Amino acid sequence: MPEGKGPVGNGTRDPGLQPERTRLAWRRTTLACAVAASLAGRQTLASGIGPIPLLGLALTVLAWLTFLGLAHRRIRTLYVPRPPALSPRAAVVAVACVLAMAVFGSATLH
Template sequence: MVAGAATPGDEARDPGLQPERTRLAWRRTTLSCTVVAVLAIKLAFIGEPTAAGLAGLALSALLWVGFLAVAHRRIRSLDAPRPPVLSVRGAVLATGCAVALAVCGAALIW
């Protein structure tokens, strides 16, 4: 290796707009989850509130807060010049919260 030559890892990285697109995707997904949670609140109080409806509402709120925490943490990490890869734990948690929130929404409609 020649003295002073840059190695592949030493080059300045130009991520372009990719981190911004990822940040916007996280925000859109968070907005979608918020809409589901708000609709769950509305559905839980149509007619007379039942214990099952209130339990579904509580579970939906818990799942929404969990997803919001993962999304917020990921959005903040994208501010770095070289954002870290999303951890397996974070990906599983975000996916699990989104799927469970969809199931809760469907159960409240049913």
């Protein structure tokens, strides 16, 4: 299908489904990160609050909040008919937040 041509061929793109699926994917990922941060907090409280697990928990929450802000900003940009592509910088920050949550979350285990 040529660029900019919808299935009807009238030259306009149906903006309905793809941005909505992308918004939902960002929301699911944010929810998964929230669950991971919550489990890190639960593990920290269950195993006793020591300095290393507490630092790991604080950094996990910081990474989650950073990801939450990035995801919220991206979700808002998807409400236009032709949303811009995700910038490379934002993609790197998103990946860094997920990796940081994995590393810092493991610090809550001892």
